[in-house]
Amino acid sequence: MRLYLASTSPARLSLLRQIGIEPVVVPPLVDEEAEVARVEAETGPLAPGAMVQLLARLKAEAIVGTEVDGEPIDGFILGGDSAFEFGGVAYGKPHRPEVARDRWLAQRGGSGVLHSGHWIVDHRGGARRDGAGRVDEARLTFADDITDDEIDAYVASGEPLLVAGAFTIDGLAAPFIRSIEGAPSAVVGMSLPVVRDLLRGFGADWTSFWNR
Numbered sequence: 001m002r003l004y005l006a007s008t009s010p011a012r013l014s015l016l017r018q019i020g021i022e023p024v025v026v027p028p029l030v031d032e033e034a035e036v037a038r039v040e041a042e043t044g045p046l047a048p049g050a051m052v053q054l055l056a057r058l059k060a061e062a063i064v065g066t067e068v069d070g071e072p073i074d075g076f077i078l079g080g081d082s083a084f085e086f087g088g089v090a091y092g093k094p095h096r097p098e099v100a101r102d103r104w105l106a107q108r109g110g111s112g113v114l115h116s117g118h119w120i121v122d123h124r125g126g127a128r129r130d131g132a133g134r135v136d137e138a139r140l141t142f143a144d145d146i147t148d149d150e151i152d153a154y155v156a157s158g159e160p161l162l163v164a165g166a167f168t169i170d171g172l173a174a175p176f177i178r179s180i181e182g183a184p185s186a187v188v189g190m191s192l193p194v195v196r197d198l199l200r201g202f203g204a205d206w207t208s209f210w211n212r
């Protein structure tokens with residue numbers, strides 16, 4: 001069974017490959033900021049979980065009905081989104097070094113929640129049938145003895161700039177994270193147990209996605 005990954009995230013692709021799945025990667029063309037602003041103009045501020053669920057769904061739906069290499073999509077489409085909630089505020093990627101530094105100075109010694117949104121569209125047979133999604137959460141606690149020099153060196157590495165929350169649990173920041181409560185894969189990019197649950201919910205055999 002074929003899985004289409006509606007994501008440009010290298011970590012999401014790597015997660016699937018680690019568990020024996022070689023997805024078809026189809027970058028979703030979604031203006032995340034504009035879409036969140038559009039919905040919030042109607043509903044008011046979105047909670048972090050609602051925001052990542054909305055964006056995961058929009059990314060998956062963005063490739064519904066498209067063709068890949070001239071062929072209709074025949075399988076399941078998976079979209080994801082991540083945001084880190086700290087001090088009641090949801091953060092995406094910092095993008096700029098000074099933003100990443102401020103985040104680390106604030107979150108050192110504290111804890112926050114990584115919200116991971118998932119959406120799957122059943123697109124077997126070349127047409128959209130149904131969709132389902134779920135948000136998973138993981139609580140992370142950061143070490144309280146991280147020095148300013150360590151923060152400066154980590155920011156200078158460039159790693160924190162393009163990841164939600166300005167940290168990675170599978171990279172240079174791992175030694176700065178004391179504990180994770182929840183599925184580690186949800187932090188990296190998408191909760192693999194949730195992806196399995198959602199696909200089985202459509203009656204799919206999980207092992208049929210393995211490319212072994």
Ligand SMILES: Nc1nc2c(ncn2[C@@H]2O[C@H](COP(=O)(O)OP(=O)(O)OP(=O)(O)O)[C@@H](O)[C@H]2O)c(=O)[nH]1
Pocket residue numbers: 006007008009010011012027028059080081082083093162163164165167168169170171187188189
């Ligand atoms: N490797 C790694 N990546 C992380 C970690 N935490 C967050 N990320 C990445 O941070 C990015 C969060 O941005 P998103 O907007 O969800 O996804 P994206 O990278 O923009 O990719 P799209 O799905 O195309 O939007 C994702 O690529 C996550 O995989 C982590 O601990 N490790």
